[in-house]
Amino acid sequence: MKLLITGGAGFIGSAVVRLAIARGHEVVNLDALTYAACLENVASVSGSDKYAFEHVDIRDRAALDAVFTKHKPDAVMHLAAESHVDRSIDGPADFIETNVTGTFNMLEAARSYWVQAGKPEGFRFHHISTDEVFGSLPNDPEVKFTEDTPYDPRSPYSSSKASSDHLVRAWHETYGLPVVLTNCSNNYGPFHFPEKLVPVIILNALAGKPLPIYGNGANIRDWLFVEDHADALLLVLEKGEFGRSYNIGGENERTNLELVKTLCAILDEKRPKESGSYADQITFVADRPGHDARYAIDPTRIRTELGWRPSVTVEEGLERTVDWYLDNQPWWQALLDRKGVGERLGTKA
Template sequence: MKILISGGAGFIGSAVIRKAIADGHAVVNLDALTYAACLENVASVADSPLYHFEHADICDRAALARIFERHKPDAVMHLAAESHVDRSIDGPGAFIETNITGTYNMLEAARAHWIAQGRPESFRFHHISTDEVFGSLPGDPKVKFTEETPYDPRSPYSASKAASDHLVRAWHETYGLPVVLSNCSNNYGPYHFPEKLIPVIILNALAGKPLPIYGNGANIRDWLYVEDHADALLTVLRKGEVGRSYNIGGENERSNLELVQTLCAILNDMRPAGHSYADLITYVADRPGHDARYAIDPTRIREELGWRPSVTVEEGLRRTVQWYLENEDWWRALQNRAGVGERLGVSA
């Protein structure tokens, strides 16, 4: 296939591009190169004849029309989004503009292209979303998010993603656009922008700085290795039923405190510092409206599409730490970008 991937210079999008090209697909990387984007993420495939880059904003309808006309993709994977909850608390406007208006623009550009091509049944618009649209779960491990869980977003970020999910479903029901959707749990792995929990902990530990944990560290997340996620997304694109959504999880629930303690133990082993990195753990004021627990029930994608994660959280964290230790040039180049190294999301 020729796949148009929005947000392909970001963390998850770049993993999808690397995997798609490895699988033999042609890729058009559409990215506005905002603060969290980095073309180094796709440097390993940038010279491939299967790769093409388009510098454009999904809020620019005219640019999208040109790109669809130029490349005539067989499928769209829409990953471009503002995604950091703390930033959404301080500045929700960018999330409304990119995640809602930008998704509308992508849908309309894709619909115009699909009609112009004669409404091919094989075309797909794959919208990639988050489990945060479902709200917060109780502590009962038997209760998990399914594809039928009612939406209950609690932050400007998750509300904007919920709105985008609704738009995609509406474009399918109203206009017949062939769509598939997926909602994933927390991703981690190589090329993770250094504002999220795992890279913050790794880089602060290496610098001997405090390791900040919100509240008491009891908030639970399901952790999904990004390369597993990329494989799942391409599986949904190829095999998913039109109009259907698929929850993608790592089957690796951990509290934030447990996760940080695991990272500290890995760092103690891989980069001994003469002290335990766990001594740097520092509890800080909690995030406003911090959801207690997310957990994915992956039954549908496992039973219908035959996919399940291949990497345990312990193995994935060790791979991630190793990658950051070996790629200092990558993360040092990002240290001066806006907001990196600062505590965000406390304005509420």
């Protein structure tokens, strides 16, 4: 199968690119190479005869049409998006332009190509989204997001992703475009851009800097190892039912404080300080505006219909992640000078 993967130089997208090629798929990686993208993420497969790269922005409809005409993909996996909540608070326009208008352009380019090709039965458009579109959950372990949970986005980022989800469903209902959707929980793992919580904690710890935790650290997230996520995404692409959405979770709920303390314990073992623990560097900072209290995925649908579940616990995944960052300093060192990295963002509200 030839896959057109948007955002394939990003964190999740690159994991999908690497896994897809390892499984024998052809991949066209379409990426605008904005601040969070890095072609080093796909360096291990870039020499493959099954890999092609197109430096294209999804806001450029004409360029998208040219890519579809040139490569004639069998399926689309749409991951390209602005994704950092704090940046969306400071500059929401980029999120609307990329996540909403960009998704509209992708849908129209895909629809045009699909119609001109005679509406081949095997074609599909897989839209990858987030659990943040569902809003915030109470601290009740019995209450989780399902595919039928009403949308209630509370940040510019989650609102833009909710909008894109609605567009994808509308293109299926109105035009018959064969689509599948997925909404995932918080990802972590190798190649994670160093502005998100897990890499920030690892790199600040190693640098002897404070380990910032918003509010009191009680916010709960369901943590999903990125390589497990890539596996689930390819499964949904291949076997998911058209017009249907699938929630993908790690089944690993942790408070932010628990997660940070776990990372500190792993670092204490693997690269101990001269004295004390990395946990001594934990610092509580002013909370993010509109910070959702809890996210948690009910993965019943993807488990029962497609037979998928995560392969690692959060502790196992975090250990693998720490090992990767310890072994790949040249990768993350080169990214620390990019705009906004290391700064406190999302305070303009």
